[in-house]
Amino acid sequence: MNDTAPRRQLLITDGMVLQSADPAAVPKRLDVLIDDGVISAIGTDLRQRLVAADTEVLDGTDKLIIPGMINSHYHSHDTLAKGTLEEEPLEFWRLLALPPQYPKRSREEIKVRTLIGAYECLRSGMTTVQDMVTLFPFDPDHLDAVVEAYEEIGIRACIGLQYADIKGISTIPFWEEVFPKELHGGLSTAAEPDKKTDQLAYLEERYLNAPARDRVNWALGPSAPERCTPELIQRTIALAEKYDLPIFTHIYESKGMALQARREYPQYGGSLIKRLHAEGMLGPRLNLAHSVWLLNEEIELLAETGTNVVMNLLSNLKLKSGIPPIREIERAGLSFGLGCDNSSCSDAQNIFQAMKLFALMAAVSDAEPGPDQSTFAFRAATEGGAHALLRDDDLGSIDVGYRGDVVLMDLTDPSYIPFNNVVRQLVYVESGRAVSSVVVDGRVVIKNGALQTMDAAELRARVDAVLPGFMADFETVKARTEKLRPYLLEAHRRIWGEDVGMNRIFTGV
Template sequence: MPSRTLIRGGQVYEHGGDIHRPRTADVLVEGSTIVDVGPDLRAEDAAVIEASGKLLVPGLVNAHYHSHDTLCRGMFEEQTLETWLLYTLPMGAGRSKEEIRARTLVGALECLRSGITTVQDMLGLVPLTEDNVDVVLSAYREAGIRSVFSPMVWDIPPVAMVRHRDTLPDDVQEMLGTRALGAEEQLDFLQAQLDRHPAVGAQHWALAPFAPQRCTPELLRGCAKLSAEHNLPVFTHVYETRGQVLIARELFGEHGGSLINFLEDVGLLTPLLNIVHSVWISRGEMDQMAAADAGIVLNFLSNLKLKSGIAPVLDLRESGVRLALGCDNCSGTDVQNLFQAMKLFCLFAAVSDPEPGPPLAHEALRHATLGGARAVGLGDRIGAIESGREADLVFIDLDDIAYLPYNSAARQLVYTETGRGVESVMVAGRMVVDRGTVTTVDEQALREEVAGLMRHFVDDYDAVVRSRERALPYMAEAQRRVWSQDIGMHRFLQRTRA
């Protein structure tokens, strides 16, 4: 008989219930699944977890993340995305298996400690080998987090990310990357991994063509075919920076100058598509996405840190396009924390229109749970606390100072919670954080391991920084040229010139 757990006496946050003062109820879990939610449940053979004084929240879904540069946390400030790539691309490539395992565990544990039970890892795995795939999947199983894994693929070199790249000297272009694997080789690799590691338990798959401008139509059509055959969600970076609008208009003329049109023309604009960032998407393209039931994953933290701009929250809401939230790289945001992302969603909406709008805290929570679940292809399995769904739960300690006084669960989760109140975390019915202690991984041993790895990592990073100094003036000039052209939309704060 499957193991049974009765979580007794907690306040259960239900999307359709009282979002300010959730009802007190019990949650009965059998194996990995919630089988009942209600008052005074009875299960004589069940282990009991007392949840009085706790707020039970659906596990949060980090719908966009890259684990390849987790060890670069805290190394960058005041970098544009394109310049940042000069450093992060080499620091995520060709690393040891020990380092790959450690960086995967660090990111996973940070997610769990901040209430994230599902992470979509859009991983730049260089080299793209089965051994490296095995290390990553094993680390996620070890941590106990629900993972949706997608090795990134591209067959147009990374230098294509830079508009006006023709102005860069050959050696600077080489720093960004001028080589790529072929489309057929990568598609065969993806199919082989799906065959080797069928989705089971808390391990799931997605597809990740890096970006439309980084992939040939052959590769994108191949991803569309795999997506349809295996019912897999697709994630790709679109309109993260201003320069990508110019790339679309100048290099994709046969598709109307639109990356969304291009994705539609190669068969990817379907309900399985999620485009990441969308800072510089036009209103017409939002409507096009909404009509196709395609999704957008917002990553405010990295867009701010890497000087990309502010995604148009109110226009996205009005278009009806489905939304999810992500945290992105640890080097681009420095933190895996969806409480910050939810708060920014509400605050950016607030300063987008001087007229008061509807309260958004509960909506932000939906995007971080049900929206993320839908994005990663698990819309009917996670994201809510109800019978039949996976038991991915977060126990929030209502004795934390963030809830003194306690007036609204939704608003205080979004506006006052930092992650400090996360006391326990359950994934698929298994308690992976229990009253502040991670039960799956020896955190102290991991700290010591990372400290040892960082001695070599920092030396390698310092060498990369020195080697990139020559590139900086050329990158800055290319960036100025991007900003010298009027594209008819604004995504930055306006400075006072008087």
């Protein structure tokens, strides 16, 4: 920062600061001083450290101060569709909710859907999102709108354009056989090949070579290995290494994705993990979203290479994808984050729901009693997310030298009365209701529950203005997909009739 620029300070006073995810941790009454977005001191009576009369002071009395939490797998492109769908198998849902099925959106819709998703994340105590956004058809102005939205509302965002160069229909078992050929052109998945724009080239020229931004940075988002040629995988690796970027991709979200690997990659033993290992992508910068249908030998390979996973229990259950091997992942020592995924299938961008569901699904994943799952859940939502973003050294914890991303929870809320165990009550009791104030990069973005960076009523009005157009298109897409249901069901049943070496869905037997 320029030495002549005014110093920006925030002092949070008299809060109960939580600096550990251990269930035995006891928060201590402390002040937290944030200078120019970085925590510079934690201690008692820090008022004497103030350097300017206009230092902002945030009263932490009766507040629990926790690290800003991280949504490690999220897609802003369907926030307008929350609450529109009941359970649907993943392959059905893709045709109902994802951008390749829709007409090109307006710039205003792109921006307001990004804003409302970010606002919901902030109100749930998330200070950082990893947005694996699909913009289809790609429009540079739409990517600019996404960046503008995040910068204006004040959340920290790691944006990863989702891309692929293999058509979706050829990556889903039985679709090419079951669907009549005249319907093939209308079938798609999360991302489709872009024939008009080299999105990676544009990203590199427009953003990766530009000066760093305060709160927006970048990841790479190959949609899923089976949707990417080896050439695209190699290009992704090269860009990630050149610019020190994390990589996020979907893997084994559904049984269909595991079956596709068995059928298409015999040279790798039917394993996408072994394919990525052979291609040089496994390692600490790679994050595998979902990872539901992993084999034990694949988990071991991920552990050996330091590859990360991101679990998304909310969407995995609603989309009938199954339950990831949580206890096996924990035993192997993998680092993992938590995500709230798409608003059309997990519905809520609520990290407390994600933590609680994770902990409870872990509990029923093994008949033997296990370790404290509240610890795993809270660490995944904080430190695990920071590790996924290659930000271990400045996100996910409250410590000197870390970014000033913190959340103040109201200890007068019934969730904390009695106040028996801070981590367990955050994971098992809290719903998000007690989120009082949210600080990102030393800026108070939510104060006493109210958005500070823009007019929340105006944002709601902007959403209301674009919603009728979106819902009209949604109803068209829904009607079109309903006509395809007999073919979708046939392919779905064929998938479930195959053996992929394990079962990740509860069947009662």
